[in-house]
Amino acid sequence: MLHCRGLSKRYESGNGSVTALEKVDLDLAEGEFLCVLGPSGCGKSTLLRLVAGIVAPSAGSIEFVPGCGRPPGRPRCAMVFQDHGLFPWMTVLENTGFGLKMQGVAGKEREAMSTPVLEQVGMGGFGRHYPHELSMGMRQRVALARAFVSSPDVLLMDEPFASLDAQSRAVLQRDLRSWQEERGTPVIFITHDIAESLALADRILVLSARPGRVLANIPLPPGRCHSPVAGFDPELGAIGREIWGMLGQESCPELQGASL
Numbered sequence: 001m002l003h004c005r006g007l008s009k010r011y012e013s014g015n016g017s018v019t020a021l022e023k024v025d026l027d028l029a030e031g032e033f034l035c036v037l038g039p040s041g042c043g044k045s046t047l048l049r050l051v052a053g054i055v056a057p058s059a060g061s062i063e064f065v066p067g068c069g070r071p072p073g074r075p076r077c078a079m080v081f082q083d084h085g086l087f088p089w090m091t092v093l094e095n096t097g098f099g100l101k102m103q104g105v106a107g108k109e110r111e112a113m114s115t116p117v118l119e120q121v122g123m124g125g126f127g128r129h130y131p132h133e134l135s136m137g138m139r140q141r142v143a144l145a146r147a148f149v150s151s152p153d154v155l156l157m158d159e160p161f162a163s164l165d166a167q168s169r170a171v172l173q174r175d176l177r178s179w180q181e182e183r184g185t186p187v188i189f190i191t192h193d194i195a196e197s198l199a200l201a202d203r204i205l206v207l208s209a210r211p212g213r214v215l216a217n218i219p220l221p222p223g224r225c226h227s228p229v230a231g232f233d234p235e236l237g238a239i240g241r242e243i244w245g246m247l248g249q250e251s252c253p254e255l256q257g258a259s260l
């Protein structure tokens with residue numbers, strides 16, 4: 001549904017220019033879960049902003065292919081960030097329906113649309129609660145409900161689970177995959193965590209240190225169980241070691257040649 005070719009992005013500022021991304025090719029198929037993995041500062045967030053149309057590329061093209069009843073042109077994107085971005089003065093139900101409100105959907109209908117999605121993400125009983133009454137994991141569940149309720153054509157996720165404890169993260173990874181499969185929404189999921197990408201992805205795009213270039217494009221075995229312990233599987237473990245070999249050298253040159 002999405003083809004990016006030769007994407008480059010250079011930021012110009014008073015302090016000079018920074019090339020964040022260089023000649024990145026990225027494809028996303030209908031229903032696919034793509035993880036983009038790379039060291040800090042390599043341009044991962046920039047890549048997501050380019051796909052979302054928030055910033056324009058310095059070079060290269062982004063083409064969306066119409067399909068599944070979707071009209072031509074830019075698809076509707078929903079974004080989920082590390083910071084859940086919920087409004088503290090709104091209830092869970094109001095937060096979930098906020099995007100719908102902006103689209104002009106009436107109150108009763110917003111509630112009718114939001115309630116089943118909150119149930120799906122395990123937050124059914126919390127519609128009248130405020131964000132400060134929830135754990136971080138629960139807040140991210142609400143952020144996901146807010147993203148899903150607008151039925152986006154593509155879901156863009158920027159390290160959404162990076163500030164969660166390991167157990168909450170593992171449960172949310174597993175749940176996210178099952179919701180994503182039920183809904184068929186294609187996802188671009190940014191992470192710097194190899195184990196997370198192995199647990200979640202259909203395919204992993206590995207980026208180099210800045211400027212981000214594609215080091216590898218790795219399809220993972222289809223139809224596997226997206227369990228939090230996926231990385232313990234011998235086949236995936238071997239792929240993880242291979243990625244470590246690439247990224248360890250990118251982010252810590254002193255690791256060159258070290259065995260892991």
Ligand SMILES: Nc1ncnc2c1ncn2[C@@H]1O[C@H](COP(=O)(O)OP(=O)(O)O)[C@@H](O)[C@H]1O
Pocket residue numbers: 011012013018019020038039040041042043044045046047210
């Ligand atoms: N708006 C901006 N203006 C100038 N430089 C930026 C801007 N946004 C990001 N950068 C720079 O681009 C590089 C990549 O940033 P980013 O895409 O946020 O990386 P990542 O998400 O992989 O950590 C960094 O060096 C960062 O400082």
Ligand SMILES: [Mg+2]
Pocket residue numbers: 044045046158
């Ligand atoms: Mg980032």
